[in-house]
Amino acid sequence: MKKYLNKPSKYNRFPVVEVDNPNYKVEIGWDSIINRFNLAISEIPGNKKVVVIETYQGVIHQEIISNIKKSLKFDHFILASDCMLPEEEIKKMVFPDVTNDRIFGFLTRLTMEAFFDPEKVTTIQTEINNIKEGTIVIYGSGASLLCPQVPSVGELVPKNREGWGGGFISLC
Secondary structure, three states: OOOOOOOOOOOOOOOOOOOOOOOOOOOOOHHHHHHHHHHHHHOOOOOEEEEEEEEOOOOOHHHHHHHHHHHOOOOEEEEHHHHEOOHHHHHHHHHHHOOOOOOOOOOOOOOHHHHEOHHHHHHHHHHHHHOOOEEEEEEEOOHHHHOOOOOOOEEOOOOOOOOOOOEEEEEO
């Protein structure tokens, strides 16, 4: 067999991204994570608090949702997926862009907004705007699209951290 490398590979099967920044403390375990969320939410001023938990595809939603619902202090829980278009409509929408060509192909040219039903989004945003007090959690892929235009007062996880693939939390 022919050897292609004249030196040892630098491939790391178990990569780690070290976060050496006092502004970003990493929590380990659901109890610690939820306690940190509850503390951050309690520090948001005002009677109405909107927590947006944006996730990527491939996230194990059942585990996250069950732990959030078990211990996070909230009054309203909104799943972003409830505002998406029906699966059959999405399949028709992306069909022209889908290809099996791994080198020159692409999956789709659509943006995340295209996968949401505009009427459902408007309805949810109106409902959120009409809530006067309490904590509202908006969860899932595209969750930030459902959040009415309110200023963010902080993020527990940066939106585009290289090497991190879980999502971000925005406390509004």
